[in-house]
Amino acid sequence: MRDTFLPFARPSVDEDAIADIADSVRSGWLAMGPKTLKFEQTFAEYTGAPYALAVNSATAGLHCALMALGVGPGDEVITTPMTFASTANTIIFTGAKPVFADIDRNTRDITPESIENAVTKRTKAIVPVHFAGLPCDMDAIEEIAERHGLAIVEDAAHALGASYKGRKIGAPRGKRRAAVFSFHPTKNITTGEGGMICTGDEEMAEKISALRQNGMSKGAWNRYGEKGDAGYDILMPGLKYTMTDIQAAIGNSQMKRLAEFNARRAGIVRRYMTELADVRGLILPRRAPWEYVHSWHIFTPLIDVAELGFSRAEFMARMKRLNIGTALHYQALHLFPCYERLTGAKRGSLPEAEYVSERIVSLPLFPAMTDADVSDVIKAVREVCSR
């Protein structure tokens, strides 16, 4: 057994980021400024998005994108129950109602068929989540959105570096389309907390730019700087969702290592897929039939409780006793009473999500894992499952 605890995720932040944070602090410009603008530019070039707008979390980004689309009271927004709370919460905080559509148990992504079945006269938008970094079947989802005149906000919190049919997630998809990324410390890159909204829709970009700074036409950096002009307009009521230059300092350093980080993630997953393939009671993630590049934010096999003879909680506890951390992404949202109350979705109504929700577990996956760490996880899973 290893003698130190291996967490399920840990960020890798370089010394140049730490030096650049210190530079921001010493410069006296700590809020959104030149480093955030550089981060947005780098991100836009990487994804191919004409507009990349930095915010202080993906939660803020999803909220801004939905607000910019005019989603509000009386509207419905179709999304997946296999996601983090913020996907549904941001819909709720626009005043709209989240409508959960079922997933596919192999890809864990929302399916076009279930989206189609959930469309009503009130539907305004679809929020697909690229689960773990496996892109949803966007052509099919796009076709439904086109046919019903719906907007699409991709929850790309897991999907930085992923691509669908040769196009990066975040690349422009047309009007009333956006993709939102997260830089929480467990994600493919981090800024401590942070998010980015990518869009090709100029009108959406302009609205988001104002919405993230209390609806103001100009940010502090172009009002108070040497060349700034103190005048401003308030275009609409907004919120304070801007990224700081301290966060962007980390982001600028992280972007330089994104390709390397994602290659390492994929390499670790290749070992898991090969060396855990014969483990009884473990169902490994499956491929989707469309063409894509996976960004492997998390590695989430399913625990076959009937085969193993003990619960997932017991699996996680046994892994912990062997000094290996695991995590739970996610308990399907409609199984929490607060979302059942708000959406009316009851247990039994989303069987594929419930199947996955009861069995899923996340094994350690982060770029700084050594080959020995990966071997320790594999050994621990084999040992726990063989008992």
Ligand SMILES: Cc1ncc(COP(=O)(O)O)c(C=O)c1O
């Ligand atoms: C699928 C999904 N959506 C949204 C979010 C929210 O991201 P953030 O923590 O940056 O607000 C997360 C974060 O874990 C997530 O996993």
